[in-house]
Amino acid sequence: xxxxxxxxxxxxxxxxxxxxxxxxxxxxxxxxxxxxxxxxxxxxxxxxxxxxxxxxxxxxxxxxxxxxxxxxxxxxxxxxxxxxxxxxxxxxxxxxxxxxxxxxxxxxxxxxxxxxxxxxxxxxxxxxxxxxxxxxxxxxxxxxxxxxxxxxxxxxxxxxxxxxxxxxxxxxxxxxxxxxxxxxxxxxxxxxxxxxxxxxxxxxxxxxxxxxxxxxxxxxxxxxxxxxxxxxxxxxxxxxxxxxxxxxxxxxxxxxxxxxxxxxxxxxxxxxxxxxxxxxxxxxxxxxxxxxxxxxxxxxxxxxxxxxxxxxxxxxxxxxxxxxxxxxxxxxxxxxxxxxxxxxxxxxxxxxxxxxxxxxxxxxxxxxxxxxxxxxxxxxxxxxxxxxxxxxxxxxxxxxxxxxxxxxxxxxxxxxxxxxxxxxxxxxxxxxxxxxxxxxxxxxxxxxxxxxxxxxxxxxxxxxxxxxxxxxxxxxxxxxxxxxxxxxxxxxxxxxxxxxxxxxxxxxxxxxxxxxxxxxxxxx
Amino acid sequence: xxxxxxxxxxxxxxxxxxxxxxxxxxxxxxxxxxxxxxxxxxxxxxxxxxxxxxxxxxxxxxxxxxxxxxxxxxxxxxxxxxxxxxxxxxxxxxxxxxxx
Numbered sequence: 151x152x153x154x155x156x157x158x159x160x161x162x163x164x165x166x167x168x169x170x171x172x173x174x175x176x177x178x179x180x181x182x183x184x185x186x187x188x189x190x191x192x193x194x195x196x197x198x199x200x201x202x203x204x205x206x207x208x209x210x211x212x213x214x215x216x217x218x219x220x221x222x223x224x225x226x227x228x229x230x231x232x233x234x235x236x237x238x239x240x241x242x243x244x245x246x247x248x249x250x251x252x253x254x255x256x257x258x259x260x261x262x263x264x265x266x267x268x269x270x271x272x273x274x275x276x277x278x279x280x281x282x283x284x285x286x287x288x289x290x291x292x293x294x295x296x297x298x299x300x301x302x303x304x305x306x307x308x309x310x311x312x313x314x315x316x317x318x319x320x321x322x323x324x325x326x327x328x329x330x331x332x333x334x335x336x337x338x339x340x341x342x343x344x345x346x347x348x349x350x351x352x353x354x355x356x357x358x359x360x361x362x363x364x365x366x367x368x369x370x371x372x373x374x375x376x377x378x379x380x381x382x383x384x385x386x387x388x389x390x391x392x393x394x395x396x397x398x399x400x401x402x403x404x405x406x407x408x409x410x411x412x413x414x415x416x417x418x419x420x421x422x423x424x425x426x427x428x429x430x431x432x433x434x435x436x437x438x439x440x441x442x443x444x445x446x447x448x449x450x451x452x453x454x455x456x457x458x459x460x461x462x463x464x465x466x467x468x469x470x471x472x473x474x475x476x477x478x479x480x481x482x483x484x485x486x487x488x489x490x491x492x493x494x495x496x497x498x499x500x501x502x503x504x505x506x507x508x509x510x511x512x513x514x515x516x517x518x519x520x521x522x523x524x525x526x527x528x529x530x531x532x533x534x535x536x537x538x539x540x541x542x543x544x545x546x547x548x549x550x551x552x553x554x555x556x557x558x559x560x561x562x563x564x565x566x567x568x569x570x571x572x573x574x575x576x577x578x579x580x581x582x583x584x585x586x587x588x589x590x591x592x593x594x595x596x597x598x599x600x601x602x603x604x605x606x607x608x609x610x611x612x613x614x615x616x617x618x619x620x621x622x623x624x625x626x627x628x629x630x631x632x633x634x635x636x637x638x639x640x641x642x643x644x645x646x647x648x649x650x651x652x653x654x655x656x657x658x659x660x661x662x663x664x665x666x667x668x669x670x671x672x673x674x
Numbered sequence: 675x676x677x678x679x680x681x682x683x684x685x686x687x688x689x690x691x692x693x694x695x696x697x698x699x700x701x702x703x704x705x706x707x708x709x710x711x712x713x714x715x716x717x718x719x720x721x722x723x724x725x726x727x728x729x730x731x732x733x734x735x736x737x738x739x740x741x742x743x744x745x746x747x748x749x750x751x752x753x754x755x756x757x758x759x760x761x762x763x764x765x766x767x768x769x770x771x772x773x774x
Contacts, residue, residue, distance in 0.1 A: 218693040218726075221700065227727040256731060264692055265733045271693070442688050444766055479688070 161339030162380035163317030170299025343600030430656020448510035456518025493526025585635025621651035
């Protein structure tokens, strides 16, 4: 049975289905309280061991959070109440659940966002131990499995061994989610928006993440067709790899710059700088995960990427929080966050936080070829105000004798007002078209909503016409224009983007080779 | 030994005594044999400073005047060290410089 969804990360996977949402195996009651206590302590130990193994594979905020989970689990004060209830006759699982639920309620009752947000950590901690208690075997998926469920947690993605294949198939989920980005950068096939899966999530399945479908209990014919497509995809990828080390040129001989989008400083560890023309988009939201980052943390993160890139440009986008990316202590709750206080609007509303990022950027600028861009600009006034803050902080650093440099300042073109009336922005250093947001705003279709995903197409003439208009304006005024949305790395969209006049694309690292191969096929 | 010490310190860290600082605070407290406790008010309630579960439960945001008291061997040193950690904003800058 074939179920269609939306491709989130291209590729093919064939393997056993692993149900992410299956309830943990029923806990087997033990004969005595002593055994119950031993079972709970063993389960806590197992959960700690699992987190300790994971903590070495991540960095920054993700590692801090895992260390916090470990410290909580290792604290006798957490297990104390549960162990006491076991003494009065409760089984280990119920005792643990009751004890943790009471902790969680304490956090949920806090009047501060930050502490309220910790309730999610406590729930995670509770479930990790319940999982370890319920299973006598392992909850980890077998190698090469297709992970199927409502949605998937980033920790689950990170702890899975993808070296033997496998993929992700989600009932809801989003192509813009954190995991989808990770999947694309690691080349893990992923399909989202499959809707209610009636099929029992067992047996073998075929995941076609190129077209966006999963086939349960496939017939021999389906298996054969699938394998042919998978092998053709692998061939195309193999052929694409030969393009990786070459500069991108179309069939007609037009040179196209291809840069990479990165979300974490550690992303560059797996990329050979010789294979790309720089970083077209470095996101900075990772710094704003659970807490607000200080200047030094930001400075070192930016400097790492700048030094890696050498003299090639690195375009860092100031924090684009809000929308679907809330940050405790920074963003505000809104009924319509995509149209609310996000991107530059939020940064300008919280200059105390924005100035910290600006200082870190000014100081990092001396370590490479930095460019800085502002997200969600709608009016030229917002650009001027942001540029003024840069000038003020620059003067402050100069007065203190701190080494720094003012980088070229550009803007994202993702709000239709800018694409329709670019003439208000003749003083910006460059334009970078954010095709994901531009498309969602032009088509009035939220990019995280699978129900309107069919509307969210960069191929719509309205979107392509706006892109072409911005390119023409930039060419006329001598302002460079690039594109850093997902469309830039989509082989199906590349011909239309080149047709619209773009000669500078920024793509996910895993799509670099395929993008260059698609450019080589283009006739412009 | 009946040594004891007590001090107060203002939390200046942006989000207060939260997850990452609490991990550091309790790790440092555990290096002392003295019994160490914290409170967000002079009259308590007092929480075991070696327990992250208890320290987090104190829910001390930025601007809280944190009370620290210790009893037993090295009580004075324990209080001094913990006050220093809070005053240095939990060494967040230095740490990131090392890991970057």
